Amino acid sequence: MSLLVAPSILSADFSRLGEEVRRAENAQADWIHVDVMDGHFVPNLTIGAPVVKSLRGCTHLPLDVHLMITDPDRYLSDFANAGADYITVHQEACTHLQRTLAHIRSLGKKAGVALNPATSEETLRYVLQDLDLVLVMSVNPGFGGQKFIAEILPKIERLRRMLDEAGNQAAKISVDGGITAATAKLVAQSGASVVVAGNSVYGAPDINKAVSELKAQAAETVRK
Ligand code: DX5
Ligand code: ZN
Numbered sequence: 001m002s003l004l005v006a007p008s009i010l011s012a013d014f015s016r017l018g019e020e021v022r023r024a025e026n027a028q029a030d031w032i033h034v035d036v037m038d039g040h041f042v043p044n045l046t047i048g049a050p051v052v053k054s055l056r057g058c059t060h061l062p063l064d065v066h067l068m069i070t071d072p073d074r075y076l077s078d079f080a081n082a083g084a085d086y087i088t089v090h091q092e093a094c095t096h097l098q099r100t101l102a103h104i105r106s107l108g109k110k111a112g113v114a115l116n117p118a119t120s121e122e123t124l125r126y127v128l129q130d131l132d133l134v135l136v137m138s139v140n141p142g143f144g145g146q147k148f149i150a151e152i153l154p155k156i157e158r159l160r161r162m163l164d165e166a167g168n169q170a171a172k173i174s175v176d177g178g179i180t181a182a183t184a185k186l187v188a189q190s191g192a193s194v195v196v197a198g199n200s201v202y203g204a205p206d207i208n209k210a211v212s213e214l215k216a217q218a219a220e221t222v223r224k
Contacts, residue, residue: 004174004195005031005214007202008033008144008176008196008198009021009034010046010144011198011202017051018054024061024207024211027208028208028215031085031086032062034064035068037068043142048078049078049079052082052084055083062086064174065088067079068141068142070093072090077107084109091113091115091119111133112132114135114136114137114141115136115137116141117149117152128168129168132170133172133173134163135174136187137175138179139176145198148183159191173191174192174193174194175196176195177196180200197214
């Protein structure tokens, strides 16, 4: 089974986002990853729910919304109404993580948690049943085009084991930041089933080749 590939539109041409999303869809991408930054939780500003709503009209692919924002609870219903499929909050931004995850599911959406590189998988020990997705950050969030931090690889393995032991085999592990064909292979070997890729997809001369290379690198190794 191949890896799912979620191109990050952070690296796309913002002057023609709809077209960029369709380009990824035609290249057989699986999800579209949308990076929402508030200039507070991370040192950068991007887009909000109105853009997600516009993108919803441009693609049938699941919209994988990564909220790099403080106090995400305030905006969950906005992103749900805009048409997000996965809503991922940062563990570091949630005081009442279980409540936030339950809230996302109550809106009919898949609930995700992102972990910064320095955050332990143990912070998810008591919410393993409340998760549909764990987004393991392999860079410190805020910018595209950063270098992959290999120290997170054992975290993926431990998380996969924790989720399986808790009976949540359906939960996916996605990895975000510095993904190339080479690093995609490493994360798949560790147990990830989704990769987020900005620069290596939208910065590539041939987007079709870029997406299929990411999928193929891991075809033999991915666990689920
Ligand atoms: C980083 C974002 C990523 C970013 C990945 O804060 O969460 O999704 O767009 O970009 P690349 O693949 O270029 O590292
Ligand atoms: Zn992201």
